[in-house]
Amino acid sequence: MSEVMAASRPKRSLAWYELKQEVEEFLYAEVDLLDERRFEEWLDLLAEDIVYFMPMRRNVKFGQHAERENTKLGSGISWFDEDKWTLTKRVEQILTGVHYAEEPLSRICHMITNVQLLQANPSPEEAKEVTVKSRFLVYQNRVEHETYTLVGKRTDVLRRHGDSWQVAKREIILDQNVLLAKNLTVFF
C-alpha cells in the first residue's frame, strides 16, 4: 500500500469491519426494493433532507478535471439535483400507471460493488453517520429489445435511523458524456 493511501486510511478494527458489513447489507437491501419495484418503501430509506445529485460530465483538458469535469451541486444544470419532494414526485408519477416511459415497467437490476467505507462518525463503534463509496452497474431492459447499461460510482452519506440507516446524501457519477440512453427513469 502506498504511503498516501495508508495515511488516509482509517484505522481498521473489528468494529470497523462489522460496520462495513452492516452498511453493505443496507445498500444491497436498498436496491432490492428498487429492483422489486417497491418504490414507496424505498422512499422511506431516504432522509427528509436528502441531497440526490448526478452531475453531467464534460470532456476537459488534462489538469482541469477537478475544477471543470463535472457540473456542480447547487448551480446550473445537472442530470439530477433533487430533494425528497422531487424523488417522491417521481415515484408518484410511476404509480399513476400512465407514465408511459415506465409503463409497462422496465426490468431493472442494480449491481452494487467495490463497497468502501470511507468514514464513520463519531466512531465505528457508535457510528451515527458513515460515508461509503461504491460502484454501480444498472441494467435496464424495457418492453422487448430496449436495453441500457449505466455504469459509474456513488458516494453516499448514510445516517443512523433507528435500527437501520437512511440515505442523507447520494452523489452519482455516471461514466458517460453524451447520455447514451433516451431517458433516466431509473433510480440510482
Place this chain on the structure above:
Amino acid sequence: MSDAASNQWVDSQRGFISRDIFVDPKVYQLELEKLFTRAWLFVGHESQIPNPGDFFTSRMGEESVILCRDKKGEVHVFLNSCRHRGMKVCRYEQGNTSLFTCPYHSWTYATDGKLQGVPLYKSLYDGVLDRSEHSLIEVPRLVKYKGTVWASWDAQAPDFFTYLGDAKQHIDQALDCRDGREGGSEVIGVHKWIIPANWKLAAENFLGDTYHNPSHRSVDLIGIGPSAAAGVKGRRDDELAKAKHIWVSFMQGHGVHSAIAPEGNEYVNSFLSDPEIEEYFRHCFEERKRRLGEQARLLPFTGTIFPNTSYHGRQPRGLCSWHPHSPTETEAWRFFLVDADAPAQVKEYLRHYYMRYSGPAGMTEQDDMENWLYATRASMGTIARRYPFNYQQSMNTSKMNDLVPGNVSTQMTEEMARGYYRAWSRYLNDSDWDIILGRDGVQHAAAAE
C-alpha cells in the same frame, strides 16, 4: 400549389407524409446533403464564449464544428477537422485556448482559424504548401442575434432575418428578458443525449403539437409545475389561462404555438409556493407591459425554427437542437436560458424546475422520448411503410395574417407540420431560395388552403 412543396414523400395538400422520411437511410442522406448544407442552424450562445479564446464545440447536422471567439473578440464557426488528415482539432467541449493543435501531425490553428504551425515546414513543405489557403474551414454565413449564434454553409443563403421571417417576434420572446429588454439571456447548462428516433419527430413536436397533451397525463396528475408544492396540478402553471392560443405556420417552414393575452393583459399568478419569486415575475411582467405596450400581449409557448432548432418561450425556457445522428437516432441538445441579471434566488428556482421538467431526466419529456422511439420502431417495417402518417388535423382552418403575420389557426392544428414538410420538400427538391422563401410569385399551399 407549387410542385416544389410536394414530392414522393410529402402530400401536404391531402395531409399524408411517408414514413420513409423518418426511417430511410437514403432520405436521411439527402437531408444531410440538401438541407443541412443550406439552412440556418443554431450553433450556440455568446454567453458560452464570453472571453477571447473561448470556444464551445458544437454541431451542424452530423458535423462537428467549433464556435470560437478569437483573440480580437470576433466570433467564428469552424469545421472541427484538420485540413491535413481530418483529425478533430478539438475534442474538448468548452474552454479557452490560444491554439487548436491537431493531435495527429501537430498542425496548429489560431483562434481566427488561420493555419499557424506546420511541423518541419521549411524542409518538407516550403514553396508548395500555401498556409494561407489552409485555414480551418469556416462557415460562409454567421449571425449573432440576441446572444444566439446561427450559421449556414450556403454563401447564397438569404440573410437571417429574411429566413426567420415573421417567426422572429415569437422566438424573440424566448430570447428577450422577462421584463421586455432585448436579449440579455445566458445559458446555464446544456443537456446532451441520444434519442433513438429520427430528428424530425422532435422538431415537429415543438412546432406546436398541442394534441399530444395526453401523453403527459402522468405529470399533469401529480403536478410538477412551479406552484406544485402549493398543490397546483399540471406540469406548468397556466400563465396563458386567459389568453387566446394561436398556432402559426410560416412559409419558411417554421411553426409556433403562441398566445395573445386579453386586452388589459393582467398578470396570472404562477409561483404560488414562493411569494418572492412571484413578486419578481410580476414586476418583470409589468415592466414588459410598460415597455412593449400592445405588443406585450403576445406570449410565447413553443416553436421550431426550420429545420432543427426549437424553443420553449416561458416555462421551462430554453433552446433545443435536434442534431441528426443517423436515420433513426438524434443527438438532442437542450440549452437552458435565464436572464443573466436575474437574482440568484430566481435562477435557483428556475434551474430546479427545468431539471424536473426537461430532457431525459425530466418527468415530462421522458414520455416524449418513449413515443418517438416506438413510433420509429413501428414504422420501419415494409408493411408499415406502405401507410403514410396522417397530418389532416384542422385542415383549411388557418387564415393568413389573422391576429399576427403568418398562417394562423385559433384551434389546435397540424398546419405547422404541413408547412414544415412543404418547406422540407423544397429543400429536397433542390429549389432555389426564391421558391423556398415564397418569392417566386406562385400561390403557395399555405395561403391557398
